[in-house]
Amino acid sequence: MNEGELVPGVGPLSDRREWDVATIKIEVPALPDFVAPLRSATRSASALADLAVDDIEELQIAVDEAATLLLPLVDPRGPRMLEARFQIGDGEVQISLAVYAVAGADVDRTGMAWIMLSALDPSVDVRSESDCVTIVITRVRSGRSQ
């Protein structure tokens, strides 16, 4: 099987697909039970980007940790939803997770969740804009420069 082939003889996904960049948006209730569907979506999006298995597994953990950091910030008077936006390219995925947060809320950068997230993605970005807090995670296929 050649490198990048999911099925022997079929060829790499990047040679067959008819798109350059795809965006998937998923909105789930901001509750722990709904983090698992985000992990599943992360696996699918990463596979579409032709990421390596190790990249996919680490990205799933990163998304889980980002959600863990965001859920405590959710404003109970707001929509109480967690939005995930997956931008899928060839060998690269960028995932933005966002919640409507209570005023002044910020991500806890002292706990184990942040330690794991920042270890998995040293360039992780946290954005606070008005009533919304967003965490942006990027993963480029192993062996490819960012």
Place this chain on the structure above:
Amino acid sequence: MSKVTLLVSFTSIRLAATVTVFQVGSSTHSGELVVSVVGELDLASTDEFLAEVNDAVGDEQNLKLDLSGVTFMDSTGLGALIKVRNRLVDRGGALSFVAVSAAVERVLTLTGMAETFGLEPEGQVDA
């Protein structure tokens, strides 16, 4: 080439019962308590894990955990393992692993906690 956008909303879909599969079982081997965990050890299941382990441990001092069936673990799962370990150590006991899955090993290694739990390379554990 084209750009593709897909918008999916899970707002009205009840997925929780179908996506989280989690089971804890306990048994005694040669006088030692062994608790086996199967499924995802995450934010949604950690409280249940701690409750089940506390029930199984009771007044025991030592516990062996079989985590070979854990398919996913995050920082909250790790936090739960640390809580269990510290509770046993406080009463003069110990927590050890029978086996761990690659998912568990990945998190323990990533956080530098592998040695604390007596984990050796490739999921092997100290005897």
